[in-house]
Amino acid sequence: MIMSARRIFTTTERTIESLGISHDIYSLSILIDCFCRLHLVNFGFSILGKIIKFGLEPNTVTFTTLIKGLCIDGKINGAVDFFNDMVAGGYQPDVHTYNVIVNALCKCGKTNVAIxxxxxxxxxxxxxxxxTYNAIVDALCKDKLVIEALDLFSQMRNKCISPxxxxxxCLIQGLCNLGKWNQALALLKEMAGQNISPNIITFSxxxxxxxxxxxxxxxxxxxxIMIQQGVKPDVVTYNS
DNA sequence: ATAGGGTTAG
Incomplete structure (x- = not known):
């Protein structure tokens, strides 16, 4: 596994170089993303080394890609550390960067840290x-903290961030889990008023x-209602 | 100009 991964790494490099294609920050960030998706985040970091060696400047996209690579491997602490290094190095994280970390924290049960x-x-x-909000709302609902989730929901609307x-x-699911299906149905009605169409998951x-x-x-x-709105029931719906 | 974020269900 390690040998073949290294082979992928070096042959990718040689192939690109032998074609006479010069690297730039875009192609190298794409390469980092490829390695991260293959769970080869360490190779991604070697590319970061190359970027610096070539005298290129890594940017927010480069760092965000590596942070996501660490998250893919479940290295959430490493991701947070690297995020802090990035900030300490004077690089500004943007909403994508934050969303990668927030989502990973939510998925591993660290909702408070995400908040x-x-x-x-x-x-x-x-x-x-x-x-950003969806990740946290979903996590709170799964933690059965629907009141907190609804609070965040009104907070986002106050900021004019449309749900x-x-x-x-996520909220409907959270309410249903607590047996509050009446409130869940009220939210379904509210969606119609907001011109947001429920989908097959909502209905199911x-x-x-x-x-x-x-x-x-x-x-x-x-x-x-679902069929009237053109949403076809599927195997999940029928199983229910 | 070219690259990066989530997505909810049985």
Whole structure:
């Protein structure tokens, strides 16, 4: 595995060089991304070394790609450390950079740290967007902290960051998990008012939870609405 | 001009 990875690394380099194509920060950042997706983040860091050796300047994209590579490998602490190094080195993280870290923190159960980072980015003048909020709203809902999730939901609206179908779907799921399907249905209505179309996932969550509550006729009602809106039930919907 | 972020369900 290690040998073949190294071979990929060196032959990629030789091939590009033998074609007479010179590297720039774009191609090298793409190369870093490729290695990171192959779980070869260390090779990504060797590319960073090459960038510096070539006298090129790594930028926010280069760093963000490496941070994501560390997250892909579950090295969340390493990712946070490298993020701090980046900031200490005078490089400004942007909303993409923050979203990579926030998402990784949320996915590994460190929702509180993610919320701290959300506060931190605002203080640094980097505005969060719907992606940032969705990650945290989803994590809070999965932690059964729906009140906190709804609080964040109103916070984002105060900032004029429009929630989308994912935001609503996460909240609906969170409410359903606590048996608050009435509130979940209210959110479904609210979506219509906001011109946000529920999708197959939104509908399936509602149908599944209504069935579990023994409200099968209500579930069938939702399924009718779903079909009316042109969303085709799938195997998940029918299983429910 | 060319590169980087999430996406929710049984």
């Amino acid at each position: 701290e980072l959300l506060k931190g980015m605002v203080e640094r003048g980097c505005e969060p967007d719907v992606v 989308n179908v994912v935001t609503y779907t 969550i509602l149908i599944d939870n209504l069935c579990k509550e023994g409200l099968v006729s209500k579930a069938q009602e939702i399924m009718k």
